[in-house]
Structures are given as structure tokens and as C-alpha cells.
Amino acid sequence: MVIVEIVSGPITPFPSEDDHQQDGAELVFNGRVRATEHGENIMALEYEQYDGMAETELTQLANETCKKFPIHDLFCKHRIGKVSVGETSLHVVIWSKHRKEGLEAMIWFIIELKKRIPIWKWAILEDGTRIPSECKH
């Protein structure tokens, strides 16, 4: 099963349940905002999405991951808007029979997410300036 959500407030993690009796591995990944971007101190990142396309592409990617790897469930939440340093911006949970396929699926899913999902981040610097995250000035 796949669950994908793009949320504008703090991420509530998916519950860790004891009823996945065919799954020996429950993998949880939380991507969090670092205090520096390209060596500069920041206050927060502001995530921007292409409304509609981002969720469609993310759902498609999650389904592709479930077909490519023998995993049972992939749940993903991606936060949009201002995310303060230390907070979670990406939360992924994968349930699989064994750890190997779950770990491989997690790595592939996140790599592909960073290649194709139309979501961008703006760095909010200490003086309040907002610049595209890749921009060095």
C-alpha cells in the first residue's frame, strides 16, 4: 500500500504498528533542516511545490518503488512552507519482509525524489533574506 501526503504544517509521523506480521523490517527516515546551507547560517528553509504535479509525481514514484522492490508498504509525507532548523521536512516509512529490500528501496526512493519531484527550497537567512537554496549570493 502507498500513502503520500504533502502537508503544510508540522509532520505527524506515521504510527509504528505491531500488526505487520509478515514484515520483519520497518524502516523510518526523517529528513531534517540543517542549520547551514552552503556554509551560511540559516533560520529556516521554505519549501515550494508545483501544486498538483508534485503530489501526482510523488504518488507515481512511490508506486514505482513498490513495483521495483519487493516491499509491502511505502508511506511518505513531505512538508511545504517554512520549516525551521531541526524540524522534519520529509518522513518516509517502508515495511518489508527483510531489511535488505527495504533499505535498497528507501535509498532509491529518496534519490529519485530528489531528481524528479517538483519541490524546491528557499533558504531564509539570518537577516530574513529569502534566496533559492542553490543560489550562493
Place this chain on the structure above:
Amino acid sequence: MIQVKVKCFSQVQYALGVNELSLELEPGTTSAELEELVRNTAQGKLDGVILRIAVNQKYVPVEIELKDGDEIAFIPPVQGG
């Protein structure tokens, strides 16, 4: 003439200073020609920035002819996660 909407994100938004553009184009204008127009409007600020093209919220791998009412996004490198 055809009318199209251009959505601007991240570096494209930063370069053009707007979130969205409404443009009137000659019939037969292609996605590559519109990209050239956008890059020229950015006056060098998008030089070296690789842009993928989405038309009506789907990536298009090749140059296509634009149609009246299309929504186009020139997608700079994405940064989710």
C-alpha cells in the same frame, strides 16, 4: 494567436521576479522557442541552469508545439527532501 500560462519556480521565479506569466504567442510556437524567450527575458540569470519542461503538469521529453490554454513550467533542478 494562442495564450499560455508559464509557472515560475525557484531559480526561474528568482530570475524573472514573478510567480506566473500570461503570454500571447504565435500559433506554432514550440516549447523550445518559449524556453529561449524565457531565458532571454532573464537576461543571463538562467545561464547554465538546466531546465526541464512540463506541459499541463507532465514532463515532456522532447520539443512540442504549444496549444492555446497550455500551462508550461520550466523546471529548474528540484530540491525536495
